[in-house]
Amino acid sequence: AQSVTQLGSHVSVSEGALVLLRCNYSSSVPPYLFWYVQYPNQGLQLLLKYTTGATLVKGINGFEAEFKKSETSFHLTKPSAHMSDAAEYFCAVSTQRRGGADGLTFGKGTHLIIQP
Amino acid sequence: GAGVSQSPSNKVTEKGKDVELRCDPISGHTALYWYRQSLGQGLEFLIYFQGNSAPDKSGLPSDRFSAERTGGSVSTLTIQRTQQEDSAVYLCASSLGTRGFDTQYFGPGTRLTVL
Numbered sequence: 001a002q003s004v005t006q007l008g009s010h011v012s013v014s015e016g017a018l019v020l021l022r023c024n025y026s027s028s029v030p031p032y033l034f035w036y037v038q039y040p041n042q043g044l045q046l047l048l049k050y051t052t053g054a055t056l057v058k059g060i061n062g063f064e065a066e067f068k069k070s071e072t073s074f075h076l077t078k079p080s081a082h083m084s085d086a087a088e089y090f091c092a093v094s095t096q097r098r099g100g101a102d103g104l105t106f107g108k109g110t111h112l113i114i115q116p
Numbered sequence: 117g118a119g120v121s122q123s124p125s126n127k128v129t130e131k132g133k134d135v136e137l138r139c140d141p142i143s144g145h146t147a148l149y150w151y152r153q154s155l156g157q158g159l160e161f162l163i164y165f166q167g168n169s170a171p172d173k174s175g176l177p178s179d180r181f182s183a184e185r186t187g188g189s190v191s192t193l194t195i196q197r198t199q200q201e202d203s204a205v206y207l208c209a210s211s212l213g214t215r216g217f218d219t220q221y222f223g224p225g226t227r228l229t230v231l
Contacts, residue, residue: 032217043120043207043222051217090159094216103149103161103175104220 002027002093006107014115019078021110023065023091026072033074034092034104035065044090050074061085086114118142120223122208128229129198137193137226141210148191149211149220150183154204165191166214198230 007022025031032051036044048059055067065076074091088111092104121140129135141148150162162175165185176182180199185191195202205227209220 034219036222041224043224044209045222046219049217049219092159103151103164104159105161106159108158 002031002095002105004091004093004105004107006089006091006110008110009108010111010113012113012115013081015083016080019063019076019081019085019112021076021089021091021112023074023076023107024072025074025091025093027093027095029095032094033065033067034094035059035063035074035076036090036092036106038088038090038109040087047076047089081112081114083114083116086112088112120208120210120221122206122223122226124226125224126227126229128231130231131200132197134194134196135198135228137195137206137208137228139191139193139208139210139223141189141191141208142212142221143189145210145212145221146188147211147214147218147220148185149209150191150193151207151209152177152204153207153225157204159207162193195228198228200230203228203230 003026005024034049035047037047038044047063048057050057050067058064063078088109090109091107094104123138148165152160163183167188168185180196183193205225207225209222211218211220
């Protein structure tokens, strides 16, 4: 079984400040980790994902995340927040099951608020 | 190219009625997934299809829920005898392959309201 914990249902930062959204996972096998963003009344859009190899992953819109196995974490960061970053962010984990794909297990989400 | 599309975008129904939700995946994508998003439960995985077959249906909330996929393309999620707790946004996603690291591309969802 796998699970995802996102610390902080709401995070508020000032425009231009560092964005840090926390994600911790639990998995009995090597995980694949994802960050998705959801704008109001829209579906989810992939920001970035970790599969294997380099632990620092760069995504779209200036976001990046680092996979830390020892801490079972995959925190999302962006050096300078922009008003357009205001949205709901979801961390998710997947594993490779025998026979094929697995559904994503999502965290509860973090609502990012950008203060002008 | 076109993304994942879902119809209808909104559905309001009365308790006890049956509803059908449709998903058109990205052309050529082998895998198709259904999720439910609600305030209380967050994002829940319901079922996935590999081609036309669904290897694991254990994520479906009850036997009132069923899903099928035909021709390796369009999928329908059917909810029979709807209940108020079925109110949620139903999201569909597709991926090119069926490996755990394949990116899932999501549609805009169908908002279901059961009165």
